[in-house]
Amino acid sequence: MIAPPLPNGPTDRLKRPLRNLRISVTDRCNLRCRYCMPEAEYAWLPRESILTFEEIDRVVGIFAALGVRKVRLTGGEPLLRHDLATLVSLIARHDAIADMALTTNGVLLARQAAALRTAGLRRVTVSLDTLRPERMQEFARSARHADVVSGIDAARSAGFSSIKMNTVVIRGYNDDEVLDLLEFARDRGLEARFIEYMDVGGATGWAMDQVVSQREILELVAGRYGPVRELREAGWAPAQRFALHDGTVFGVIASTTAPFCRTCDRGRLTADGTFLLCLYGEVGLDLRELLRGGASDGEIVERIASAWRARNDRGAEERAELADRGILHRIESLRADTRREMHTRGG
Numbered sequence: 001m002i003a004p005p006l007p008n009g010p011t012d013r014l015k016r017p018l019r020n021l022r023i024s025v026t027d028r029c030n031l032r033c034r035y036c037m038p039e040a041e042y043a044w045l046p047r048e049s050i051l052t053f054e055e056i057d058r059v060v061g062i063f064a065a066l067g068v069r070k071v072r073l074t075g076g077e078p079l080l081r082h083d084l085a086t087l088v089s090l091i092a093r094h095d096a097i098a099d100m101a102l103t104t105n106g107v108l109l110a111r112q113a114a115a116l117r118t119a120g121l122r123r124v125t126v127s128l129d130t131l132r133p134e135r136m137q138e139f140a141r142s143a144r145h146a147d148v149v150s151g152i153d154a155a156r157s158a159g160f161s162s163i164k165m166n167t168v169v170i171r172g173y174n175d176d177e178v179l180d181l182l183e184f185a186r187d188r189g190l191e192a193r194f195i196e197y198m199d200v201g202g203a204t205g206w207a208m209d210q211v212v213s214q215r216e217i218l219e220l221v222a223g224r225y226g227p228v229r230e231l232r233e234a235g236w237a238p239a240q241r242f243a244l245h246d247g248t249v250f251g252v253i254a255s256t257t258a259p260f261c262r263t264c265d266r267g268r269l270t271a272d273g274t275f276l277l278c279l280y281g282e283v284g285l286d287l288r289e290l291l292r293g294g295a296s297d298g299e300i301v302e303r304i305a306s307a308w309r310a311r312n313d314r315g316a317e318e319r320a321e322l323a324d325r326g327i328l329h330r331i332e333s334l335r336a337d338t339r340r341e342m343h344t345r346g347g
């Protein structure tokens, strides 16, 4: 069941409220995951274009006035942003923001987990695609596997109310590890979330035959543990959640084969302040220009509200309707506008 929209916030043309904001705090990353940043070189956003903490704090207040209740900090790799805990403490002061979470690759988490928790972060999602260090070397060009595992352990010690583990499942890469990853998560009290490989901007090696579907993932799990029960929940979260007979809960994000655009209440803010209406959206609203050009909060509220009212994006559903589905953007198109990259717009 879908909860009714807030009485005063804008709703879009498909009657979806704006309640969720993903904020990319940097476009830089210390990994090179093959499904996100496979290229040898990238062009980065100019440093002076990146929103300051004060600007992000102001933007969060503006979005809260529009009905946003959930914020997720992401990137690029958000823990590369110097002193992220300070931003967390600024956002935590907004009473209207009931939920704040972070998505990280975990490489730098061990050092920062306690400070982030103290600053008011309650939930963290760590991306981990493999339990084999040599695979991470091959697929993310990093030897920091042990650091990610230490980061997860540090998050457990820091007392977060929820720790999730994101795994993008790719045929021929890590589809043989789904069950091991599920057990790894269960043993540590994390909720595993298996994500279908998406043809987002940046995934220049994407091919449909590498997508392991939700159906296949559930078959794999049921083959080992017996029948899997779907948890029917009200809400707008992207993951469908399931339970094993022993109570272990895990999620699957079926964005590629069974997209959920009809319930999408998420807007995105790029690290340089462009507000995007959809992960696949092409045009955005330049909030940085408004922020730095002296616009009042009321003016910015109105600009965002009217952009949201005009929204009819359903990018993943449109992709799924294509008869001949290939990659979304070729490298030349990504180089022409780096905001098309997943790592710039925030996953």
Ligand code: SAM
Pocket: 029, 035, 036, 074, 075, 076, 077, 078, 103, 104, 105, 106, 125, 126, 127, 166, 167, 168, 195, 196, 197, 198, 199, 200, 203, 342, 343, 346, 347
């Ligand atoms: N660097 C952080 C991380 O990896 O957790 C945060 C940003 S990353 C873009 C956010 C999430 O997007 C990660 O869980 C990552 O696995 C996921 N992601 C990136 N590219 C993807 C793709 N092509 N298909 C599905 N998920 C993807």
Ligand code: SF4
Pocket: 029, 030, 031, 032, 033, 036, 037, 075, 076, 077, 105, 127, 343
């Ligand atoms: Fe991997 Fe996240 Fe970096 Fe993309 S932004 S390359 S998913 S760690």
Ligand code: SF4
Pocket: 259, 260, 261, 262, 264, 265, 266, 277, 278, 279, 280, 313, 314, 315, 316, 317
């Ligand atoms: Fe929302 Fe766009 Fe993702 Fe669909 S593709 S769920 S509309 S962000």
